[in-house]
Amino acid sequence: MQVVEGQLFLGGISSAELAERFGTPLFVMEKEVVRERASRLRAAFDHDRVRLFYAGKANPNLRIWQLIGAQGFGIDCCSAGEVYLALRAGFAPGRISFTGTGLAEEEMRYLASTGVLVNVDAISQVERFGRVAPGSRIGIRINPNIGTGSHLSCTTGGSHSKLGIPIDYALDARDAAVRAGATIHALHVHTGSGGLDAGVMLGTARTVFELAERFAETLDCIDLGGGLGIPHEPDERPFELERYARGVLELLEGWNDSHARPLEVFVEPGQYLTCEAGWMLTRVVIVKPTPEGRTFAILDSNFNHYLGAALYKSYHEFHATNRMGAERSRRYDLVGNLCNTGDTFASDRPMPELAEGDLLGMVNAGAYGLSRSSNYNSRPIPPEVLVSEGKATLIRRRQTYEDLLSCQM
Numbered sequence: 001m002q003v004v005e006g007q008l009f010l011g012g013i014s015s016a017e018l019a020e021r022f023g024t025p026l027f028v029m030e031k032e033v034v035r036e037r038a039s040r041l042r043a044a045f046d047h048d049r050v051r052l053f054y055a056g057k058a059n060p061n062l063r064i065w066q067l068i069g070a071q072g073f074g075i076d077c078c079s080a081g082e083v084y085l086a087l088r089a090g091f092a093p094g095r096i097s098f099t100g101t102g103l104a105e106e107e108m109r110y111l112a113s114t115g116v117l118v119n120v121d122a123i124s125q126v127e128r129f130g131r132v133a134p135g136s137r138i139g140i141r142i143n144p145n146i147g148t149g150s151h152l153s154c155t156t157g158g159s160h161s162k163l164g165i166p167i168d169y170a171l172d173a174r175d176a177a178v179r180a181g182a183t184i185h186a187l188h189v190h191t192g193s194g195g196l197d198a199g200v201m202l203g204t205a206r207t208v209f210e211l212a213e214r215f216a217e218t219l220d221c222i223d224l225g226g227g228l229g230i231p232h233e234p235d236e237r238p239f240e241l242e243r244y245a246r247g248v249l250e251l252l253e254g255w256n257d258s259h260a261r262p263l264e265v266f267v268e269p270g271q272y273l274t275c276e277a278g279w280m281l282t283r284v285v286i287v288k289p290t291p292e293g294r295t296f297a298i299l300d301s302n303f304n305h306y307l308g309a310a311l312y313k314s315y316h317e318f319h320a321t322n323r324m325g326a327e328r329s330r331r332y333d334l335v336g337n338l339c340n341t342g343d344t345f346a347s348d349r350p351m352p353e354l355a356e357g358d359l360l361g362m363v364n365a366g367a368y369g370l371s372r373s374s375n376y377n378s379r380p381i382p383p384e385v386l387v388s389e390g391k392a393t394l395i396r397r398r399q400t401y402e403d404l405l406s407c408q409m
């Protein structure tokens with residue numbers, strides 16, 4: 001982003017022009033930011049036995065996946081539908097890794113037919129996958145009982161979480177694989193999203209490398225998941241990427257120096273790659289003061305477009321796009337236009353004085369925004385544009401009222 005005479009520019013285009021051309025609400029992805037994050041990750045994990053994947057669930061737009069694919073990343077998928085999209089985006093099966101939960105046999109058959117790398121997350125799923133795809137090589141997702149994340153809902157390691165095979169049962173999963181005629185070639189962990197403590201994530205990595213000793217005869221890969229957080233609140237410190245990567249590479253090299261069977265490490269960040277590249281442009285529709293002293297600014301967006309703020313109070317900075325850096329002299333509840341009181345982006349947030357029609361920009365909208373969008377209240381889903389060097393490309397069109405009918409019989 002750039003600020004020119006108090007105006008917000010994205011990819012070299014003024015936000016006012018983008019809003020005028022594509023309407024609001026609008027998701028804007030800055031290509032250079034995605035590229036910069038990709039090269040930062042590549043530099044940190046620069047090793048011939050490390051492979052990087054983008055967690056496609058963060059932003060399942062094929063153009064975004066292709067942009068990241070061109071930077072050397074594969075795609076990490078969590079459903080058969082995502083695998084279908086990744087294949088359609090042109091990723092070869094060997095560049096697609098799958099880790100999901102609750103797989104029905106039909107989904108397993110589809111995954112097995114594609115040849116993608118599959119991690120399952122329950123002992124019964126090991127047995128079932130072995131029956132569905134005899135002789136298969138699979139990975140197992142382990143819950144290492146260590147969790148990290150920006151919120152309990154985003155923390156996937158620990159006894160409260162349904163995800164992964166509890167580490168105490170890991171050897172039972174190995175026995176189940178033998179019974180089912182499958183081979184466990186990968187151990188996977190993802191202990192949560194949005195964590196900013198590289199030390200905790202390294203602790204998890206160490207735990208998995210220790211567990212790997214028990215699988216050393218068949219293991220080719222340790223998949224460390226994603227979860228590399230980015231700062232949202234003003235006083236948060238960035239995730240120490242280089243420290244984390246250095247620790248992971250030490251573990252990998254230590255293993256490969258001391259074992260006959262070398263390992264690869266997979267890392268599959270989502271948020272880290274695209275969150276900060278995305279902005280949501282939205283207009284103030286109503287400014288509504290109350291006798292108790294609150295002022296609601298009702299926007300033309302809502303939790304259909306960005307659920308995180310309502311679901312687990314994720315913090316997002318908002319800017320008045322034509323008064324960047326202006327004094328924040330008033331307080332507003334920035335809320336959505338759904339018939340639901342919980343449809344709130346920010347409460348009691350200092351902002352410059354707002355008027356109806358003002359254009360606001362919400363930061364960190366490039367991950368888990370549109371990917372969680374819905375048509376609640378029969379409101380169409382906004383478009384997405386990719387911006388770079390003064391050029392804007394529509395990569396997802398705005399839904400129409402006709403689209404609301406598309407699955408109705």
Ligand SMILES: Cc1ncc(COP(=O)(O)O)c(C=O)c1O
Binds near residue numbers: 269271
């Ligand atoms: C298995 C797995 N890998 C990677 C990710 C990506 O997480 P993040 O966007 O926090 O990097 C997730 C997120 O839910 C996940 O479940």
